[in-house]
Amino acid sequence: MFSIGELSKRTKVKVPTIRYYEEMGLLAEAERTSGNQRRYDKAGLERLSFIRHARDLGFSIEAISSLIELQEHPDRSCEAATDIATSQLEEVRAKIKRLRTLEKELSRISKGCDGEGVLGDCYVLASLADHNLCDREH
Amino acid sequence: MFSIGELSKRTKVKVPTIRYYEEMGLLAEAERTSGNQRRYDKAGLERLSFIRHARDLGFSIEAISSLIELQEHPDRSCEAATDIATSQLEEVRAKIKRLRTLEKELSRISKGCDGEGVLGDCYVLASLADHNLCDREH
DNA sequence: CTTGAACCTCTAGTCACTAGAGACATTACA
DNA sequence: TGTAATGTCTCTAGTGACTAGAGGTTCAAG
Incomplete structure (x- = not known):
């Protein structure tokens, strides 16, 4: 488990931006310490890397939301994901x-x-x- | 003399955008009728066309401000204007x-x-x- | 146990508009 | 001249994707 600052360093996403992504629903609400500070694990890191990479490629927050929703249903057809990438x-x-x-x-x-x-x-x-x-x- | 709507039609700049440009200082404050409506003349039309064209070319409001300021001193060297265009x-x-x-x-x-x-x-x-x-x- | 860095929430600002509310002005036509 | 439709006025708030700052709390190192 690591702090938001550590996550920021590893992903090169600024701390306030991470909080913003959480607020926008791109990142699940992080676990908290007893003192109310966010703690992240490997899953959080991977999720944020995904978001960062997609943003770098110019995908909108909305498009990324859709992609994340798709990720959560690995059994479905990947047509929708391909569509989003193609329209981008x-x-x-x-x-x-x-x-x-x-x-x-x-x-x-x-x-x-x-x-x-x-x-x-x-x-x-x-x-x-x-x-x-x-x-x-x- | 014509109204803001007429100016909008001729320049293809939307009415609220014209008011916005005035607020930002790109357009001089327009003359008003007794009923407080804006009236424009040929000079206003030309000025707005200039702004519109520069925006179409991707110049920022700030850059356009500088260009307009330059326009008002036709005796100065045109180096500055060329610089702005080149950096754009x-x-x-x-x-x-x-x-x-x-x-x-x-x-x-x-x-x-x-x-x-x-x-x-x-x-x-x-x-x-x-x-x-x-x-x-x- | 103290210090200082990192963290928290909240508000407001960025850019260049766009949308909407509610009130007033102008114009076209009868 | 009356009236209805359209145009215009100001003001506030929203857009996207953050960024900056205030004022307060928590953590980790020494």
Whole structure:
């Protein structure tokens, strides 16, 4: 059994974040010492590692909740879990696509201005003021 | 002179968002009718278009504030504006990089599981539980 | 047995909005 | 001119996923 600080060190999840996850129902309520401090075991560590890993991959708290619920029924079909992962993948791909468009636009804007002139003629500001100067929609 | 709703239609920025921008100091306080309703002119429209466009490109409210301040001194060097745009571009590139890593990882996880088995053997859940199953850091 | 670090709960703040309540203003039409 | 519908006003609270801080308690080392 170890303390919340120890759990924090091992998982690299900050202490207040662990308490937050408990409040959100991602982590079961921890056992307590007689002095009301949380104590964790290996199961708690594994659960939090799972959450941390999923968060790193961009899964929302809600999605993680669903995944955890699924974990608790190992006999069921794993279609639902695969669905969640796939839709997360789609979201990531959509974000990448959008960011690539922005990248092109921003790089065009940055390049258009060498930073040496005066703001009155600045291409950065002009581009932002006038959408028509853009190559494409975004 | 036109109303906030009209301005909203023309810029595609929602009415409460316009009021929010005013509160945040991005938009000057609008003139009012005798009945206390906001009225805008061409200058207000242009200013809001600028803000909208910059937000679309992912600039933070704070960055936009700086850009607007710069706009008000057309005699100064445009280096600062270029800096803001460039750092925004760097942020976007960093995000893309990170998301690409996630994409690879998620696609590996999704592919590992055809959704036909049972949760107890689900590769999606196993991958999330055990970081060691990952190809690389993320 | 004392000290100091770690822990507890609770509230409030972050960002960029969004939603809703309840009251007042404007506009279109009869 | 009357009225009904739509628009607008302010204010408060909620979103997601935390983070920061106050003020108090408990633990572990020496």
